[in-house]
Amino acid sequence: MKGVVGLLLALVAMVFSVAGHAAPLRWASDAEANVPFVFHDPADQSRLTGYEYEIAQAIARRLGRPALFVQNDWDGLIPGLQRGLYDMVIDGIEITPEHEQGVLFSRPYYMTTERITVRRDQQGLDTLAALHGHVVGTLKDTTAERMLQADPSIRIRAYEEETNAYTDLKNGRLDAVLLDGTIALYYGSPDPDLKLVGEPIGQVAYGVAFAQGNTALRDQVNAALDGMMRDGELHRILARWKLWTPAMAALTGDATTPDIAPDAWDHYRAATAPATGWRARFDRYVSFLPLLLHGAVLTFAVSACAMVLAVGLGLALALMRRYGPRWLGALATLYVEIVRGTPLLIQILFIFYALPGIGLRLSPFVAGVLALGMNYAAYEAENYRAGLQSVARGQIEAAIALNMTHFQALRFVVVPQAVRMVIPVMTNDFISLLKDSSLVSVITLTELSQTYVRLSSTYYDYFGTGLLIGVAYLLLGLPFVRLARMAEARFHTGRQRRGHI
Amino acid sequence: MARGELVSIIGPSGCGKSTFLRCLNFLEIPDSGMVEIAGVTITRTGGRWTRQEEDAAHRLRAHVGMVFQSFNLFPHRTVLDNVMLAPVQVKRVPAEAARAEALALLDKVGLSAMAARYPDTLSGGQQQRAAIARALAMRPDVMLYDEPTSALDPELAEEVLSVMRTLDDEGMTQLVVTHDMRFARAASDRVVFMDGGEIVEADDPDRLFVDPQDPRTRKFLRSVL
Numbered sequence: 001m002k003g004v005v006g007l008l009l010a011l012v013a014m015v016f017s018v019a020g021h022a023a024p025l026r027w028a029s030d031a032e033a034n035v036p037f038v039f040h041d042p043a044d045q046s047r048l049t050g051y052e053y054e055i056a057q058a059i060a061r062r063l064g065r066p067a068l069f070v071q072n073d074w075d076g077l078i079p080g081l082q083r084g085l086y087d088m089v090i091d092g093i094e095i096t097p098e099h100e101q102g103v104l105f106s107r108p109y110y111m112t113t114e115r116i117t118v119r120r121d122q123q124g125l126d127t128l129a130a131l132h133g134h135v136v137g138t139l140k141d142t143t144a145e146r147m148l149q150a151d152p153s154i155r156i157r158a159y160e161e162e163t164n165a166y167t168d169l170k171n172g173r174l175d176a177v178l179l180d181g182t183i184a185l186y187y188g189s190p191d192p193d194l195k196l197v198g199e200p201i202g203q204v205a206y207g208v209a210f211a212q213g214n215t216a217l218r219d220q221v222n223a224a225l226d227g228m229m230r231d232g233e234l235h236r237i238l239a240r241w242k243l244w245t246p247a248m249a250a251l252t253g254d255a256t257t258p259d260i261a262p263d264a265w266d267h268y269r270a271a272t273a274p275a276t277g278w279r280a281r282f283d284r285y286v287s288f289l290p291l292l293l294h295g296a297v298l299t300f301a302v303s304a305c306a307m308v309l310a311v312g313l314g315l316a317l318a319l320m321r322r323y324g325p326r327w328l329g330a331l332a333t334l335y336v337e338i339v340r341g342t343p344l345l346i347q348i349l350f351i352f353y354a355l356p357g358i359g360l361r362l363s364p365f366v367a368g369v370l371a372l373g374m375n376y377a378a379y380e381a382e383n384y385r386a387g388l389q390s391v392a393r394g395q396i397e398a399a400i401a402l403n404m405t406h407f408q409a410l411r412f413v414v415v416p417q418a419v420r421m422v423i424p425v426m427t428n429d430f431i432s433l434l435k436d437s438s439l440v441s442v443i444t445l446t447e448l449s450q451t452y453v454r455l456s457s458t459y460y461d462y463f464g465t466g467l468l469i470g471v472a473y474l475l476l477g478l479p480f481v482r483l484a485r486m487a488e489a490r491f492h493t494g495r496q497r498r499g500h501i
Numbered sequence: 502m503a504r505g506e507l508v509s510i511i512g513p514s515g516c517g518k519s520t521f522l523r524c525l526n527f528l529e530i531p532d533s534g535m536v537e538i539a540g541v542t543i544t545r546t547g548g549r550w551t552r553q554e555e556d557a558a559h560r561l562r563a564h565v566g567m568v569f570q571s572f573n574l575f576p577h578r579t580v581l582d583n584v585m586l587a588p589v590q591v592k593r594v595p596a597e598a599a600r601a602e603a604l605a606l607l608d609k610v611g612l613s614a615m616a617a618r619y620p621d622t623l624s625g626g627q628q629q630r631a632a633i634a635r636a637l638a639m640r641p642d643v644m645l646y647d648e649p650t651s652a653l654d655p656e657l658a659e660e661v662l663s664v665m666r667t668l669d670d671e672g673m674t675q676l677v678v679t680h681d682m683r684f685a686r687a688a689s690d691r692v693v694f695m696d697g698g699e700i701v702e703a704d705d706p707d708r709l710f711v712d713p714q715d716p717r718t719r720k721f722l723r724s725v726l
Binding site for chain 2: 392397404405413420
């Protein structure tokens with residue numbers, strides 16, 4: 001469980017910025033569907049691997065600091081760097097003028113080219129010019145995408161995950177995929193339905209990214225990379241992954257061809273070979289269980305905490321709107337309108353990445369719970385308000401006539417009845433919250449949905465893993481449905497017997 | 502009103518009977534005037550309802566029980582809990598003592614068998630009797646009834662009225678807004694006729710029903726009798 005422990009350590013480190021002599025070198029990457037850069041070993045999902053993982057380890061060793069991996073979503077990698085969640089990012093980030101405006105780059109540690117991948121039965125789409133007028137997939141915001149944009153007749157489909165591009169190619173939604181040689185080698189070439197065609201196109205350089213101004217670390221890393229190129233460590237790593245290219249030889253001035261077995265490549269090929277027979281398939285699914293369990297626990301914890309927050313805050317907001325002084329009610333209304341009128345995804349990102357700007361640093365878990373809880377509180381508040389309104393005026397009058405205070409009338413008479421009315425709606429909300437909790441994956445939490453992305457893209461198995469994850473969500477939701485039924489039955493004792501006078 | 506009296510308020514719909522009654526325990530806040538019940542006096546001369554006035558109303562309500570046309574029992578609690586709730590939460594009566602008294606009151610209104618039931622499972626007459634027991638549990642000096650039988654069939658209404666007669670015999674002070682002229686005439690010590698938001702005349706029932714002094718009273722009685 002090294003990967004999981006590492007992740008937890010990383011989270012802890014994020015909360016209490018670890019300081020000291022050999023402060024860990026915190027480096028981030030998106031290890032979901034990211035072969036061969038940084039990914040979870042298909043043979044052992046709790047172990048991280050990848051040629052960039054090995055490069056990061058080598059850099060840290062040369063700097064004399066322990067490497068601490070931080071998982072983050074691709075889109076969050078650079079914002080996280082700017083937020084100071086980690087010291088550097090290594091994730092096949094291309095050194096381009098656009099990127100250089102946002103971050104500081106090391107010298108290139110890898111050079112590759114673009115490659116065209118097509119279905120095995122296709123003919124002739126083997127040059128950039130031949131793609132004229134076709135539907136071509138690539139990754140968002142890459143050199144490959146810019147190459148395709150040069151020909152306006154090409155209909156570009158820009159993806160976030162390379163696996164999705166290759167899957168769409170196989171499914172016939174795309175005529176071709178243009179992507180970096182590294183990706184094409186690992187995702188395109190092993191697939192029996194696909195083939196790489198034509199000559200390598202153009203050139204791409206990957207660099208380590210640092211926050212603007214962090215030249216001190218950049219210089220140290222550059223020195224480490226120089227050393228790795230001089231003494232052949234980089235060559236050995238890349239050769240083991242079958243990634244040594246002529247461009248790398250040109251970059252490093254290393255023309256040797258040492259006899260290094262591509263064992264990392266072989267290991268990956270063997271582990272991801274399609275499981276044949278139901279026995280092998282079953283074994284593979286069983287090996288997913290620890291990862292699934294981990295995702296399920298996180299999903300459950302985030303959802304349950306968020307629900308508690310949503311119910312408490314929602315009730316307070318509803319009472320403020322219905323019974324509070326006018327200014328307080330207006331404030332509550334404003335809150336509800338703002339929260340309901342903006343997307344949950346934006347709220348999560350805002351709370352996690354923007355609030356540190358005003359000195360509020362939250363751990364990903366707390367930020368996730370807060371964002372989900374505060375979002376759902378707005379919806380719960382509206383439910384409760386409707387519930388409160390549905391309690392007859394006479395009920396409060398009866399309570400006041402019995403000499404209860406307004407607070408007692410709410411506490412003993414109105415709120416219990418309102419809760420009873422809104423329980424069915426609340427059940428729905430809670431189940432949808434459980435599902436919306438998948439959005440917290442954007443702030444580095446690997447819950448169930450993220451586990452699906454990781455597993456399915458590693459094995460190209462969207463179907464089986466999809467069913468597994470679906471079952472996991474259903475099992476998680478079941479207790480809430482049961483709980484709600486029980487509560488409903490308890491509260492409705494009177495109503496159910498209506499008519500049996 | 503004298504202690505132990507049963508006074509009925511009659512009059513055409515919309516004449517302000519219920520509003521008048523609800524002003525007595527400040528469910529409605531009167532603009533001006535004076536209410537005195539069991540030694541608590543509240544005088545209003547317009548203006549905002551203040552915290553002090555609400556406190557005074559709280560003291561006053563301790564002496565006043567109220568029964569509504571639509572019963573207003575708490576549907577999420579059993580009949581017994583309905584009766585016990587206010588004594589336990591408002592007067593801090595120990596639960597056991599409150600339970601014993603509640604059961605005694607339910608017995609008195611003929612509902613001891615219904616203690617564990619929920620209000621919705623009771624007939625209208627039973628619900629209204631439970632509501633009376635609930636009001637009595639606070640040991641009021643005065644009971645206010647806002648058309649207690651208007652929502653009930655005649656035979657169910659009779660159950661409720663007989664409870665009110667029993668209370669009258671025991672010396673309870675009761676003020677009843679009603680459309681039931683037979684009850685008003687037979688059970689009341691005095692009858693008040695209201696019209697257009699004011700008291701037109703108040704008299705012994707036999708005199709008021711037989712020989713009303715005001716033409717408006719005569720006109721009303723002709724239309725309902």
